[in-house]
Amino acid sequence: MKISNYVLMLSKVLLLALSATATTVAFAASQEGAIARGEYVYDIGGCASCHTKDTPLAGGVKLVTEFGTFFSPNISPDAQYGIGGWSNDQFIKAMRQGISPEGEHYYPAFPYTSYANMQISDLLDLKAYLDAQDPVSEPNLAHDVGFPFNQRALLGVWKLINTGHQWTPDLSQSESWNRGSYLANGPSHCTQCHTPRNFTGGLQKDTGMVGNKNGPEGESVPPLFDVNKLAFGGWSEEDIAFALEIGMTPAGDFLGGSMSDILENTTGKMTAQDIQALAEYLYTLNNS
Ligand code: HEC
Ligand code: HEC
Numbered sequence: 001m002k003i004s005n006y007v008l009m010l011s012k013v014l015l016l017a018l019s020a021t022a023t024t025v026a027f028a029a030s031q032e033g034a035i036a037r038g039e040y041v042y043d044i045g046g047c048a049s050c051h052t053k054d055t056p057l058a059g060g061v062k063l064v065t066e067f068g069t070f071f072s073p074n075i076s077p078d079a080q081y082g083i084g085g086w087s088n089d090q091f092i093k094a095m096r097q098g099i100s101p102e103g104e105h106y107y108p109a110f111p112y113t114s115y116a117n118m119q120i121s122d123l124l125d126l127k128a129y130l131d132a133q134d135p136v137s138e139p140n141l142a143h144d145v146g147f148p149f150n151q152r153a154l155l156g157v158w159k160l161i162n163t164g165h166q167w168t169p170d171l172s173q174s175e176s177w178n179r180g181s182y183l184a185n186g187p188s189h190c191t192q193c194h195t196p197r198n199f200t201g202g203l204q205k206d207t208g209m210v211g212n213k214n215g216p217e218g219e220s221v222p223p224l225f226d227v228n229k230l231a232f233g234g235w236s237e238e239d240i241a242f243a244l245e246i247g248m249t250p251a252g253d254f255l256g257g258s259m260s261d262i263l264e265n266t267t268g269k270m271t272a273q274d275i276q277a278l279a280e281y282l283y284t285l286n287n288s
Contacts, residue, residue, distance in 0.1 A: 031128060038129025041122045044274065045115070045187040046266035051075050057082070058136040063109050064217060067201060068145030070109040078135035091127045092120060098159065105155035107143070108162070113203060114189035117167035122187065162202030173284070176273075180281025183274060184209070184224075188266050190278075193221045193258060208285075216258045225285045232286060241279035244270075 042048070050072045053060040057076035062069060077084040083091070090101040098105055098112035106112060115123075148154060167185045169178040184190040193216060194209035211223035211231075223231040232240065239250045244267040247255045255263060267275060 034125045034128035035132045036129075037122075038125035038127065038132075040269075040271075041126040041187065042129055043269035044183060044266060045118075045126065046189065046262060047075070048265040049261040050110075055136050055138065057130070057133055058138045060138070060141055065109055065201070066214075067107075067109075067149045068143060070107060070143045070145070071141035072110075073140040074136060074138055075130060076133055076136040077131050078137050081137050081139050082135055083130070084135055086127075088124060088127055092123050095123055095126075098155075098163075104152050105159065107145075107152075107155065108158070108201060111189045111192045113163055114186055114192055116163065117182070117186035119186075158200055158202065161200055162198075165205055174280070176277040177281050177284060179274065180277035180279070183270075183278055184281060188262075188278070190224065190262075194224045219257045221258075224282055229286055232282075235283075237279045237283040240282050241275050244278060245272075245275050 048056070050061050050063065051057055051059050051074075057074065059072040059074040061072040063072065074082045076082040079085050086094075086101060093099050094101070094106065095112060095115045095118065097116065098108070098110065100106060143150075167182065170181065173181070191203055191205075191209055194211060195203045195205065196207060196210060196212045197214075198204050209224040210226060212221040215221035225231055235243070235250055243249055243255065244263070247260070247263040247268075249255065267278070270278075
């Protein structure tokens with residue numbers, strides 16, 4: 001080989017190696033960005049409230065409903081007991097349609113009727129975050145659900161009645177109002193407790209968050225919206241933001257019950273901007 005040819009070849013190899021490294025570095029950087037964003041999606045989605053009992057993501061949290069008792073599954077990246085090895089598509093289908101990789105319907109104790117409104121980009125970031133966590137090899141606990149609710153196929157009928165309404169932004173409102181509306185109706189699933197349910201256990205979406213006398217564990221959940229403008233009894237937008245961040249009402253009471261999980265794992269971890277967006281949305285609902 002002539003020296004000049006040799007140099008040419010060598011520089012080509014070097015260039016190739018360099019561009020490969022650049023691609024790897026760029027990929028690693030974008031992955032890191034996705035994981036960091038995904039951690040925040042995990043927080044605003046309140047996943048920890050239901051999937052962390054002791055060990056993060058291992059599940060085992062007991063959820064008592066009038067249809068039976070459910071135990072949340074392991075969503076760590078463990079290949080045997082968790083969701084390790086799921087493709088992005090399988091994850092998105094589980095989160096937005098409530099369908100498992102085996103094609104079975106999930107119970108709505110998993111609030112996918114809210115997660116159905118999540119943006120795909122948020123879900124992909126969330127998946128990157130989950131994939132980057134430690135796998136936990138803990139098996140799932142079986143749900144304790146009697147006939148006929150133990151027939152997952154029936155959930156197909158339930159879905160016909162209770163799903164299909166997709167959240168869309170309201171272009172007549174501000175960007176932050178829409179962010180608040182997205183959080184409440186999507187990832188942060190405020191509607192799951194503050195909206196009453198029909199006899200099948202689905203959300204009565206047309207009434208909005210008017211409160212639910214029969215909320216989780218039989219507890220009464222106050223309204224976040226009232227057609228007569230009586231929800232919140234005159235709280236200012238700042239009062240709402242303060243309650244979501246600190247958990248204290250203007251009267252000096254601390255919010256408790258199942259709202260304490262939300263304060264700890266969801267709103268308590270939100271940026272000031274997202275708290276403000278939620279407060280703006282809730283305030284405007286009741287004052288316009
Ligand atoms: C209110 C409780 C609750 C919250 C909040 C919740 N989940 Fe779940 N999740 C469940 C239950 C219960 C199931 C099991 C449903 C079933 O077996 O049909 C489940 C199932 C799942 C599954 C399917 C697992 C499998 O092995 O098939 C995934 C994935 C999942 N959840 C992810 C999440 C993520 C991510 C979040 C946060 C954005 C989240 N969940 C928030 C209760 C919850
Ligand atoms: C798991 C069920 C649950 C979810 C999900 C939930 N809440 Fe609540 N919320 C409650 C309960 C129960 C109370 C009553 C707490 C009390 O009186 O101590 C409450 C109280 C409140 C209050 C006080 C209202 C008042 O008039 O005193 C606000 C504000 C509130 N929630 C906002 C939200 C927002 C915003 C979200 C979504 C980020 C949300 N909640 C999600 C159960 C829930």
